[in-house]
Amino acid sequence: MTSAAPSPAAPSPAGPVPADSAGNWVDRYAPAALRPFLRLARADRPIGSWLLLIPCWWSLALALRVQAESGVPTYGAAAMWAVLFAIGAVAMRGAGCTWNDILDRDIDGRVERTRSRPLPAGQVTLRGAVLFLALQLLVGLAVLLCLPFFAIAVALSSLGLVVVYPLMKRVMWIPQLVLGLAFSWGALMGFAVLVEALPAPAFLLYAGAVLWVVGYDTIYAHQDREDDAIVGVKSSALLFGARTVPWLVALYGGALVLMGLALASAGAGPWAFGGLGIFTVRLATQIARLDIDDRALCLRLFRSNRDSGLILLAGLVIDALLA
Template structure:
């Protein structure tokens, strides 16, 4: 079977397809390193909380190290999570046009090989986690239960995006756990804001598969909201901005952080105005643009942390 045929349908022409050794490509695809957008979206709440907690502490000691460790950990654990998702969803993936070319349903990797690769990625994540304090270690481990159950949620609830939000927003807690060895109201409010953000952007993503999901009985907020998606996104993106703003207020954030939030909010509003739920390519582009939105907010939080530390 040629590699051109076995590429993942919505991830062609990337470095995995063109540069990586042939033997490694199925594993890199399992880890979604051919489509790293999810890793960035998992990482950004980590970076938000690291920068915001540094601002609260009024010093930047080991902030760069923490940002680097979060980067490695997010890519490793997102890869492990996606590998687990592909193992549990292999039969469903084989029935959906966009996902049937994934490594397991395409026959490139066996379930046993995928499990071994999952363990290897999880060990990298554990190695990163052990660089932090004990409270942060246990806080990070607590997220694994949510990660484990997420792939099954689309079978039993119309709101699997909430569970994804709980998992993908966990990093909003980790920065505070690492910095202070505890969690407070600021951390939980930031976490709630990130959850609302994830629900909205993953609804956009899920519209790519809405028709196939209906045929095979998979549930999602995209199917639940349908033609009311624009109104739902307005609610959830609006809630994200309000809750993140509340976290900034609790943290005593300065003007740079508020500018970052304002630009973040404007980007989310632009997404809603552009969205056409029947245009799968546009849905994917708008979903991916949330990385840019998240970086805008992070930039504001980082500048604010630096200003408060000097």
């Protein structure tokens, strides 16, 4: 079976493969007809789904801790919501990427890293992309309708951010801020489903997650810095430039302070703060290792945020279970 799989550099039968996703499971195992659509949803690069999902799971774990302070935590319900959040994160991240590619199809064709995406490469028609977007939104809607009414209202409040984010690179120098506001919304959702309220820990966790997203997506954006300047779009990587490291210190530092305050206000114990401590070390390591001119390193450091987020999650979950 191994010999039948294409090598990382081999072109896909369904068309050219983006340089930063070659050799993935989509190009090895998915039917050729589905590969362009799976790439459109970034199924070949699941890191985005992880980073969208992790704040949802943080929020569930911290909401359990709040429940433990005032009553009996509902562990079974939290497990159910965790599964539904995972399904919703994959569907909505895919929908967001599809929407982004529909709006950016002309820009993507002029950027080295993105010109082989399905729309600019001609592997998917605009009509096909719109229909695929509708399908993913239907999956997201099915998950949404499973939530309590309060949580549905909270979730729907984020739609405006999701819709306008792809346009922000045309009008503001830190479009990552809008991405952070949208991508961190899950930090509110755990509280919305478990306690059907948004207490102070929810907003503190959300604010911390926003700064975390702006920080790691700035690292990611350094891969496209030169191309973005040529095509005339804006990014925090272009704005911060050589001063990216002090900006990351401020962003990550602010994120950690806000997350620490969220944990403290939720009554979290040593396991949660231990997870936050390891999370802090890993963010500091990103900053220490960063070379904004090394695209491969920027991608590795960006991807390391998944494991960092899961380590913090582990601390929060253990703390909630021991509450």
